[in-house]
Amino acid sequence: MSVITTQADAVIPEDVLVLGEPTLHRVTEAVSSIVERRETPLWWWVAFSISGALALNFFVMMAYLFWEGIGIFGNNIPVGWGFPIINFVFWVGIGHAGTLISAVLYLLRQYWRTSINRFSEAMTIFAVIIAGMFPGLHVGRIWVAYFMFPVPNQMSLWPNFRSALMWDIFAVGTYFTASLLFWYTGLIPDFASLRDRAKNRLAKIIYAVLALGWRGGNRQWKHYELAYLLLAAISTPLVLSVHSVVSTDFATSIIPGWHSTIFPPYFVAGAIYSGFAMVMTLAILARTVYPPIRDFINPNTMDKMAKIIMLTGMMVGYSYIMEFFVSWYSGNIYERFTFFNRVFGPFGWAAWIMIICNVVVPQVFWFRKMRRNIPVLFIASILINVGMWFERFVIVVTQHRDFLPSSWDYYKPTVFDLGMLAGSFGLFLTMFLLFLRFVPMVAMAEVKGVLPGSQVHRHRRKAADGKGATS
Amino acid sequence: MNGKIHGALAQFNGPAGILQAAERVREAGFTEWDVHSPYAIHGMDEAMGVRRSRLGWIVGAMAFAGFSLAVWLQWWTSTVAYPLVVAGKVYFSYQAFFPITFSLAVLFSVFGSVLGMIGLIKQSYFHPVFFSENFAKVTDDGFFVSILAKDPKFDTRATTEFLASIGGEHVELLEEK
Numbered sequence: 106m107s108v109i110t111t112q113a114d115a116v117i118p119e120d121v122l123v124l125g126e127p128t129l130h131r132v133t134e135a136v137s138s139i140v141e142r143r144e145t146p147l148w149w150w151v152a153f154s155i156s157g158a159l160a161l162n163f164f165v166m167m168a169y170l171f172w173e174g175i176g177i178f179g180n181n182i183p184v185g186w187g188f189p190i191i192n193f194v195f196w197v198g199i200g201h202a203g204t205l206i207s208a209v210l211y212l213l214r215q216y217w218r219t220s221i222n223r224f225s226e227a228m229t230i231f232a233v234i235i236a237g238m239f240p241g242l243h244v245g246r247i248w249v250a251y252f253m254f255p256v257p258n259q260m261s262l263w264p265n266f267r268s269a270l271m272w273d274i275f276a277v278g279t280y281f282t283a284s285l286l287f288w289y290t291g292l293i294p295d296f297a298s299l300r301d302r303a304k305n306r307l308a309k310i311i312y313a314v315l316a317l318g319w320r321g322g323n324r325q326w327k328h329y330e331l332a333y334l335l336l337a338a339i340s341t342p343l344v345l346s347v348h349s350v351v352s353t354d355f356a357t358s359i360i361p362g363w364h365s366t367i368f369p370p371y372f373v374a375g376a377i378y379s380g381f382a383m384v385m386t387l388a389i390l391a392r393t394v395y396p397p398i399r400d401f402i403n404p405n406t407m408d409k410m411a412k413i414i415m416l417t418g419m420m421v422g423y424s425y426i427m428e429f430f431v432s433w434y435s436g437n438i439y440e441r442f443t444f445f446n447r448v449f450g451p452f453g454w455a456a457w458i459m460i461i462c463n464v465v466v467p468q469v470f471w472f473r474k475m476r477r478n479i480p481v482l483f484i485a486s487i488l489i490n491v492g493m494w495f496e497r498f499v500i501v502v503t504q505h506r507d508f509l510p511s512s513w514d515y516y517k518p519t520v521f522d523l524g525m526l527a528g529s530f531g532l533f534l535t536m537f538l539l540f541l542r543f544v545p546m547v548a549m550a551e552v553k554g555v556l557p558g559s560q561v562h563r564h565r566r567k568a569a570d571g572k573g574a575t576s
Numbered sequence: 577m578n579g580k581i582h583g584a585l586a587q588f589n590g591p592a593g594i595l596q597a598a599e600r601v602r603e604a605g606f607t608e609w610d611v612h613s614p615y616a617i618h619g620m621d622e623a624m625g626v627r628r629s630r631l632g633w634i635v636g637a638m639a640f641a642g643f644s645l646a647v648w649l650q651w652w653t654s655t656v657a658y659p660l661v662v663a664g665k666v667y668f669s670y671q672a673f674f675p676i677t678f679s680l681a682v683l684f685s686v687f688g689s690v691l692g693m694i695g696l697i698k699q700s701y702f703h704p705v706f707f708s709e710n711f712a713k714v715t716d717d718g719f720f721v722s723i724l725a726k727d728p729k730f731d732t733r734a735t736t737e738f739l740a741s742i743g744g745e746h747v748e749l750l751e752e753k
Contacts, residue, residue, distance in 0.1 A: 320711075328692075328696040328697050
């Protein structure tokens with residue numbers, strides 16, 4: 106059965122969450138049928154082979170890295186951080202949109218979030234897994250990576266908790282755990298749906314175990330709803346804190362171009378911006394290959410996501426302007442030179458890619474037509490992803506000309522840098538494809554709770570106001 | 577048909593029907609009963625007369641535990657176990673310790689929320705409601721009321737008749753097979 110609708114864009118009222126005539130059963134059917142399909146579609150295998158090959162390449166390069174050491178990367182002095190940290194910041198940033206959607210938009214009662222929260226939370230988890238790998242990879246001596254954790258050891262050494270790098274370990278570790286548990290909590294009622302529908306005995310047992318014997322009792326829902334609310338409330342400060350801590354890796358140093366108080370809010374805005382672009386990319390791909398999802402991730406959802414992209418994009422643009430202004434206003438010659446060099450120096454091309462992709466591209470979303478045009482949204486989201494990767498590139502290679510001209514150098518990534526970047530995308534997509542195949546990609550129980558007519562009290566109140574029961 | 581009877585189950589029609597049914601069951605004085613629905617229905621707690629979840633206290637306690645552990649960990653390692661002068665800062669430089677303190681408080685409260693919730697929902701893979709074939713609809717579009725046999729007011733005949741009288745359909749006994 107299919108619930109694909111062919112409603113023209115213009116006739117969809119703004120407050121409709123799910124297109125067509127959604128009933129509780131149709132929601133279950135549309136979402137579960139994707140996971141329950143016996144034969145895996147051909148495109149899935151093709152995509153999985155490509156991403157899996159890239160992921161495999163990632164692991165092979167990792168093995169070589171551990172064998173040979175970080176000399177295989179293009180890092181040098183003064184560009185001591187290079188690709189591993191660029192990729193780390195990029196991937197952590199991607200995760201932030203998922204948390205914003207699952208936590209902040211939940212507290213703000215943005216019901217449209219229900220159709221995108223499940224897979225954007227999945228995106229967060231996969232992105233943070235990859236992000237967490239990079240700092241570990243570039244420590245050099247991987248076998249002493251446990252130095253980063255406060256564990257009693259034979260040398261009676263303890264980590265320096267005043268270091269921003271230590272803050273990072275705790276912030277990212279907590280972020281990953283919180284995201285994973287939040288995601289799992291949301292999945293419990295949906296796993297129960299799959300359990301009750303499963304025909305295959307093994308699948309039934311697996312989903313039953315995952316669903317924790319969920320029986321949808323109101324004596325369960327009351328604890329569940331409060332747990333969900335608390336998780337949202339706890340995760341809300343994480344949206345701001347995690348990337349703020351990441352930015353202190355840079356801001357607490359005394360490198361010109363990094364030593365700046367604007368970094369935490371600037372990084373947070375950039376993180377949400379890049380994350381939303383990634384959600385958009387994945388949403389468009391998912392609704393292209395899975396037509397039943399088009400009713401959930403519809404032009405209304407896209408419109409709202411595009412607005413958030415435009416807003417955060419302008420915050421990022423404002424940060425760029427302020428950085429340049431403050432470097433001039435500070436009167437510090439090193440600061441001034443760093444920013445002049447950023448746009449007119451040897452890496453000027455990267456800075457211009459960053460400015461065009463991040464500041465100019467989102468301006469198309471001033472137009473409603475553009476916010477609802479799938480090809481435009483897709484191209485813009487890809488460009489923004491590229492731009493945001495280059496933002497981190499620009500920030501990190503800024504070091505290539507620091508205080509003394511005698512220590513200046515150029516930075517060239519090696520084949521391992523590029524291979525690991527490609528590999529990280531491969532691993533990300535591999536995990537995402539597995540998610541699409543085995544886990545319901547739309548939060549069914551949450552969508553059901555906000556469908557028109559689902560909530561009796563809201564329905565009565567709204568009807569009394571002379572409005573419909575939608576939204 | 578000769579298994580032990582664990583309770584009675586009835587299906588109701590839609591959220592409005594189940595809310596009314598919940599009020600009637602509460603008025604009848606049952607205690608060991610529950611309403612099952614595919615999503616959380618707002619206002620059901622009042623209709624059933626159940627109290628607010630105590631989960632907040634668990635999470636609050638966990639947040640405090642995480643906060644305290646982080647302060648203690650950082651204080652003890654930086655001043656007692658391994659005092660080290662870093663950039664001339666005092667050993668107990670609490671401002672720099674805040675990010676980790678916050679992180680651990682969050683981490684503990686997340687575990688408190690999820691594990692506390694799993695503890696409070698009386699999680700069971702073998703709850704009597706699963707004896708019913710019809711109950712599989714609860715995760716799709718079915719709304720049910722279950723009254724368990726351990727309720728002092730439970731009576732096989734009277735309770736099933738009561739469920740039917742308040743508008744229940746597919747009234748059945750939860751029997752071990």
